[in-house]
Amino acid sequence: MAKIRIYDPALCCPTGVCGPSVDPELTRIATALFMLEKKGADVARYNLGSEPQAFIDEKNVNQLLNDKGTEALPVVVVNDKVELTGKYPTNEQLAKWTGISVQELTKEPKKMKGIELL
Template identity: 35%
Template sequence: MIKIEVFESGGCCSTGVTNPEEKRASIRFAVAVSQLSQAGFDVSGYNLLSDTTKFEENEAVKEALASDPSSLPITLLNGVVVKTRSLPTNEELSEWTTMSLERLEGKGESI
């Protein structure tokens, strides 16, 4: 089974970001995560401020942060770091899960 985990820094507002471009990316990603979850994929997100233990327990995340403290967000696919410094794109999520881009964007058929 495919497992996607995203480790993000904390923020000052509900989305965790204030930059408009980053906020749009965060909203786009939230839609994609919702679609993946509804389709039965194992997708988890962790926030540094509220999920500190998850950061401390994950060796891959600790190593990534030790080598580059500005690497958040960090995305793991089946426990392996596959992306740092930005959220996964819908294209990447589609490639990793084989879910269509339309469905990831909430435009495809529902389950």
């Protein structure tokens, strides 16, 4: 199975899904990565605001930041190769890289007394 590393721009928290207005794309990628981890996938996510050393240590990401600045973020590295810059991977891309079906990457929210839970 693929090793996937996502290098995020500076976010307010590790997933970026906090605060009064949450970006649905950040929610989608957080859910997909959570599901991948549950399936045993080797995934990690780094936040520029709280983990800058990871961006320095990964030579390809460091070079992209030097060349394009933070506009290159997020950067997705799969098996030590940059696969995507400037946007998050689709669930279809994650499925292709890991061999896990797209359906398994989407968790349907459960409702409990009118409250949606993941």
